[in-house]
Amino acid sequence: YTASTETHDHLEMGATWFGFKHEHLKNLLDELKLDYFKQFQEGESTLVFNSMSPPHHFQADTSAPPSYRIANGSEALIKSLAKPFNDKIQLNQLVKETTDCGDHIEITTHNSVFKANNVLFTIPPRLAAARILFNPELDNEIKSAMQTTPTWMEQAIKFVLTFKKPFWREAGKSGMLISQIAPVVEVYDHINYSNDQFALMGFVNPKLKEYSTRERKEQVITYLCRYLGEGVSDYLEYKEKDWSLDPFTAVQASGENMQPNYGNSIFAKPYMNDKLFFIGTETSSVFGGYMEGAVYSGKQTAAKIIANMDS
Ligand SMILES: Cc1cc2nc3c(=O)[nH]c(=O)nc-3n(C[C@H](O)[C@H](O)[C@H](O)COP(=O)(O)OP(=O)(O)OC[C@H]3O[C@@H](n4cnc5c(N)ncnc54)[C@H](O)[C@@H]3O)c2cc1C
Secondary structure (H helix, E strand, O other), X not given: OEEOOOOOOOEEOOOOEXXXXXXXXXXXXXXXXXXXXXXXXXXXXXXXXXXXXXXXXEEOOOOOOOOEEEOOOOXXXXXXXXXXXXXXXXXXXXXXXXXXXXXXXXXXXXXXXXXXXXXXXXXXXXXXXXXXXXXXXXXXXXXXXXXXXXXXXXXXXXXXXXXXXXXXXXXXXEEEEEEOOOOEEEEEEOOOOOOOOEEEEEEEOHHHOOOOHXXXXXXXXXXXXXXXXXXXXXXXXXXXXXXXXXXXXXOOOOOOOOOOOOXXXXXXXXXXXXXXXXXXXXXXXXXXXXXXXXXXXXXXXXXXXXXXXXX
């Protein structure tokens, strides 16, 4: 999600980057007339192998395809997609049960019941398997696929630090730090589209998961002061998000952090007599895990449903 503080907007606590290879996402952003901009990476970047040897400094490879950020944060995409349907979208409805009623499906939430001809489930599969009751029960094959499909990045702890000045850029640094030792694994420049709100954004080493936020923050600041400069200690705010604690994303602390194999073909089939579809990025055969996968699976399934309506 995209967060704000008193002084800064558009701080990405979750999805942040895309590339032009993510063509469905890029086309959608273009169609919705949403701006995007290149991830800043000019100047000296730092690679830390271990605490004993000096850090390695390098310039980012400018010939590599760049990563882009959405101008007003990834929430701009969600807001823009939702805009025409704002009066129809029901927020804060916790889905608990999905029942096949023959000619329709009933979705039971914590306080309402909804009826639908078609249901597109975008809830991450493993979360849906753990939290939602399907009547009748789904068959073992799809249940097992759901249970073994982790939600991408659900173990990540992301942080942002906001500043009055971009001290790293002023010192000729890109703000990028890649580290193989605790407490920070990656840091990037996170200055906004209009270049007037200064921030760094990164990932805390998941080994610090058991620490308190205050302890993590102290370790992150001390570490970054050492490698990016004392300017780090003049931060305005430290904000973090431990995704493994988010009950609408993560199911269990399984320790998987790598990108699993997504797009199990079992998710391409409809269920409950062609009324229930599992979509969302983890079901996507194209860039599963990424925003691109979510857009792709949504478009594919919408096209299938529209084709069925027409036939
Ligand atoms: C830390 C982090 C960094 C990431 N960085 C990037 C990146 O740089 N680039 C990129 O392309 N992708 C990134 N991603 C992945 C990106 O966030 C996903 O690809 C994208 O959000 C998938 O969209 P989705 O619609 O499939 O699922 P989600 O965005 O997970 O949406 C699922 C929705 O279901 C809701 N939900 C869950 N349970 C229930 C329930 N019982 N009832 C009702 N609603 C429910 C949730 O609240 C949520 O709104 C990142 C993810 C994380 C966690």
